[in-house]
Amino acid sequence: MDKFGFTLSKARVIDYEANDRTIVDYIIEREPSLKLCIECGCCTATCTTGNFTDFSLREIHILLKRGENEQVRQKIKKCMLCGKCILVCPRGVNTRNVVSLARQAFRNTEGYEF
């Protein structure tokens, strides 16, 4: 592959084997507005936590939908629930509840340490 100058960025690979939608389904059932997210990144741009780390709520949303829960589990605790992202989101996603429900989902789902 290298010969042709193409590489497959690992971040773009969706591993269907590992796609586990239990967490995202748990969230969407209780907070349907997650479906409205267009991954624009406004929330990430304003994020208080993002000021100190590479934490990105947009990334969290993408990972959730891809079912890459292990990565979400590691990152989700960093959010401070400050609520800036709700105010800037152009789609009206109730972002704080998404974070809170994700934490709750990890706590309530077998097989995750949280």
Next chain:
Amino acid sequence: MNFDPFVIPFNIGLYFILIYAVVRSVIWFRELSRPDKLRLQRGFFGRAFGQSLKEIFLESLIHRKILKSNPRLGYMHMSLAFGWFLLILFGTIEADIFGERHLNPPDRAIFFRFFNPDHGKTFFESSYAFMMDLILAFILSGLVLAVIKRFSSKVVGMKKTTKLKPLDKVALTSLWLIFPSRLIAESLTSGAYGTGSFLTGSLGEWFASFLPANELAYPFWWLYSLSLGTFFVLLPLTRYLHIPTELFLIFMRNSGIRTGDRPGTYSEVEVHSCSSCGMCIDVCQLGFSAGINTIQATYLMKGIRNREELHDIAHNCLMCGRCDQICPVGIEISPIRMIVRRTEDIENVYESRWKGYLRSRINVVTPRQETGTSYDFLPVRKQEKTDVLYFAGCMTHLTPSIKKAMVRILDASGLKWSFMDEDGGVCCGRPLMLEGNDREARELINHNSDLIWKSGARTLVTSCPICYKVFRESYYLDLEVLHHSQFIKNLIDEGLVDLNYLQKRVTYHTPCELGRRSGVYDEPLEVIKHVASLEATGYDNENSLCCGGSLGNIMLSREKRQKIAEDVTARLTACSPDSLITACPLCKKTLAQATSTRVMDIAELAVEAIAAVPEVKKTRRGVSKKKVIGETTATI
């Protein structure tokens, strides 16, 4: 006549409820924490005792608070409670004076007319009977209101009434039957003997004209006794338990016991003291602006009592405090809701003894599995020494005009100040606490406290009421915490800034966290009055509305928030002011999206009114500002 079997149901009920009250009080007392036990003992033998008696009279009998805010509803409660009390009191006296002997058992007083049917012939006797009739009429008028309220709550001036569970319905029916059956029983007996006063006498005469009054009276005396007995026996299982518990609550409150942040006896007593009067339903904006009618305080209390699923009730609330403010029983609703939010991981297992009559609560803590701290990424930061430390807060960073205004005001003041979170900063922790995540919030609090201590400042100024509240209540700080409205007020008083009078008509929206939650009402008003003409809106001070943006509610959708905000702005701009002033960046942002009127923060208003800034002060600040930026950017 000395005895008749019909008094048995009443006596069973009465002695049952008395024994129950004693046992319940002993259990509650035993579950109190040690300091609270001492407080209660001191309260019982100290000055608080008189205060409690006075409060019991004014609130449990007269229902003064309900009477004040809703006279018709208040009359209904008063006539039932106070009337019943008078009936028992004067009934006992009547039996004592006119009965065969003194110190009669209670059933003698309650069924006096049955045992003394020909009583009421002499003048003194008949005037006493007149008084008793008057009291009965007073109760019955309230009862009529109560019955009407059940079917159409508008009559008593309420928009909604509370929903009932089946057992409550049985208890309610027996309660409703008590006084009409007494009326008919007394009337029939009076009719047969030609006694009784204006009510029972005339009604009895009329009955006797076409009915066999004496024979018919007996079943009604049975009905009267049965409904009393049933009501007493069911009382502990229904919401009517609030009648005796409220007395307990008043004693505990006057002894200085408060809800606190863990489940305990006091919150349990509070939960059982809710009379389901429904006043919290009427003031809740989620109800009247957003159409959410399942989460109000009365449903929270009912949910806790009946051990229902509480997640949505606990979380779908703005935490605006409007219901805390109105509750006539004085239940600390928001602290109780916070307890529910906080203890979600704690399973409340109830042991049910005697089918729910005496429940004892066991807290089973399901330990959370910890995976290290959440915010270990926070850097150690440096903070220069200063006099005044300014913390803008997350929300202020989203409303840069407020931030700019505050920077100008601080510059103009000539004080030595420093901007703590100029480049973003860390959240104050209150949003996490509002979700019940106290442990996580503590990490942020420690981080911020560290910076504040390092600064050596004597005053901490913040632009956000949410931060203000948490700085004051949950940080351990040794300095004065001011909201910027208070700070500006101080600057004006000390002549550190000169503000012009603007030709402006404005209205003011009191932020919940600043007003009801922190009790800061006067300073913002004084600042506004200093620079503009302030119009009253009818939603001032304690009666203020919530903008709808509250971080206290994590579940509310944007559409509903918008509805609330539109409703609020419509009410606050009804007199078409030039600007709508508020003192919170989150309120400003929420309200501005819902109105065409200009929404301004109080700091922006003050900046508009700032007179010429003296040159000297400007330069002094110019130097120190560079230093602040230099240091903070270097360390992060």
